[in-house]
Amino acid sequence: MQVSESQWSALEKETAQEAFQRAYEREVLTLIQDVRNQIGSLSKIDDLWRLHDFLSAKRHELDGKYEYDYPSLLFVFANLIRDGWLQLDELETLEKEKLSKIAALVRL
Amino acid sequence: MQVSESQWSALEKETAQEAFQRAYEREVLTLIQDVRNQIGSLSKIDDLWRLHDFLSAKRHELDGKYEYDYPSLLFVFANLIRDGWLQLDELETLEKEKLSKIAALVRL
Numbered sequence: 001m002q003v004s005e006s007q008w009s010a011l012e013k014e015t016a017q018e019a020f021q022r023a024y025e026r027e028v029l030t031l032i033q034d035v036r037n038q039i040g041s042l043s044k045i046d047d048l049w050r051l052h053d054f055l056s057a058k059r060h061e062l063d064g065k066y067e068y069d070y071p072s073l074l075f076v077f078a079n080l081i082r083d084g085w086l087q088l089d090e091l092e093t094l095e096k097e098k099l100s101k102i103a104a105l106v107r108l
Numbered sequence: 109m110q111v112s113e114s115q116w117s118a119l120e121k122e123t124a125q126e127a128f129q130r131a132y133e134r135e136v137l138t139l140i141q142d143v144r145n146q147i148g149s150l151s152k153i154d155d156l157w158r159l160h161d162f163l164s165a166k167r168h169e170l171d172g173k174y175e176y177d178y179p180s181l182l183f184v185f186a187n188l189i190r191d192g193w194l195q196l197d198e199l200e201t202l203e204k205e206k207l208s209k210i211a212a213l214v215r216l
Contacts, residue, residue, distance in 0.1 A: 028152070039146070040147070044140075048136075055163065056160065
């Protein structure tokens with residue numbers, strides 16, 4: 001399922017970068033809202049360390065998840081769609097074969 | 109300046125534990141308020157990771173600072189007084205020699 005950078009056209013790259021960035025921004029906005037809600041209910045030290053553990057896990061998760069790398073991009077997009085940060089139709093300018101592969105990965 | 113556990117009377121231990129706990133609660137409450145104040149300025153991912161770094165540092169600092177250990181307790185109290193989390197008169201039931209040592213450490 002790996003697709004090297006040379007197999008992405010200029011238009012596809014543009015679509016991919018925009019979709020990737022959009023998913024990232026959506027996830028970040030949701031995360032910020034989540035953290036704001038947690039801060040609102042902070043009353044003891046355990047709540048604070050729970051928030052710290054949560055941020056540590058999210059930072060690690062996001063650092064790994066949003067690595068823009070062509071060979072693994074189909075997997076990345078499939079994961080983002082599965083997690084609800086992206087819709088398949090936002091990638092519609094990609095060639096059919098890539099879209100089918102992504103759709104198949106989403107169903108796995 | 110080290111004072112072994114056997115040199116603390118039962119009453120002194122009680123005073124020390126209460127003062128220690130009170131300082132800890134004050135510092136935790138201030139920290140929680142500080143984090144709550146940061147809510148308003150959370151708008152992008154860098155703000156979130158800055159909060160994460162801040163909590164990492166505070167957790168490390170508090171873990172080290174609030175280790176209840178008799179041999180080093182005079183130093184701990186001196187630091188807590190210097191940082192404003194405790195007043196010397198909250199330790200007034202300690203014997204004079206311990207109080208003088210703490211006061212001397214605060215002035216260092």
